[in-house]
Amino acid sequence: MSDGKVLQVNVGVPRANPAKKLGMTAIDKRPVDHPVQVRAPGPKTTGLHSGLVGDPIGDVKHHGGDDQAVYAYAREDYDWWEKELGRPLAGGAFGENLTTLGLDLVGAMIGERWRIGSELELQATFGRVPCATFQARMEEPKWLKRFTKVNRTGAYLRVVTPGFVQAGDSISVSYRPAKSVSIAEGFEVYMLDRARLGRLLDAEGLPDDLREEIQRKVS
Structure with a gap:
């Protein structure tokens, strides 16, 4: 049973990055009209960076790698932001690889798996922590x-x-953990309610580096 669909597949266009001391950012994602290969990129700094073949990443210290191989954003959330900001937002505006429709992304559980098309399977790891490059792009x-x-x-x-x-x-959701934390709850705890950080240790599929960080802080 299908829970949603891919509305757009977006690949980055390299641009100068005025927000960081880096030569390039690929937050400017544009839709493509052909199938794109997706594979595990390996370690964040030394691997292939993005999970999508042909999608560049500028800040390889903070973005990309196996646990951030693909970024998805929901068209429904764009529609909410359009009303909030009073301007149109095309798919790819937030730098996502997949613009989705009909799937509750922030309600997804960390560790949840999605089957996309006939072969591809992805697993939710965490929400997007915003950065200076995102601030510069949005100009809000x-x-x-x-x-x-x-x-x-x-x-x-x-x-x-x-x-x-x-x-x-x-x-389609191919697996949902019986015990975990939603993307929304995990993000709220991590960013705004750090007294409850230990709650995130219940999240199946939490990135190892994030789990280690939390264990250090709650021990």
């Missing part, structure tokens, strides 16, 4: 605080089974 006052407070973060995903993805592919 106090954007990082607003984005964090609203908690419509989209979802980062790791690649479980490689494959291809294209616009129109179905998305």
Whole structure:
């Protein structure tokens, strides 16, 4: 049974990055009309960076790698932001690889798996923590605080089974952990309620580096 679909597949266009001491950012994602190969990129700094073949990443210290191989954002959340900001937002505006429709991304459980099309399987890992590059792209006052407070973060995903993805592919939830934490709750605790950090240790599929960070802070 299909729970949603891929509305757009977006690949980055390299641009100068005025927000960081880096030569390039690929937050400017544009839709493509052909199947794109998706595979696990490996370690964040030394691997292939993005999970999508042909999708560049500028800040490889903070973005990409196996636990942020793919970033998805829901068209429904874009529609909410359009009303909030009073301007149109095309798919890819937030720098996501997959613009989805019909799937509750922030309600997804960390560790949840999605089957996309006939082969590809992805696993939700965490919400998107906003950065200075995102602030510069949006040109909205106090954007990082607003984005964090609203908690419509989209979802980062790791690649479980490689494959291809294209616009129109179905998305179905192939596995949902019996015990975990939603993307929304995990983000809220991590960003705004750190007294409850230990709650995140219940999250199946939480990235190892994040789990280690939390264990250090709660021990």
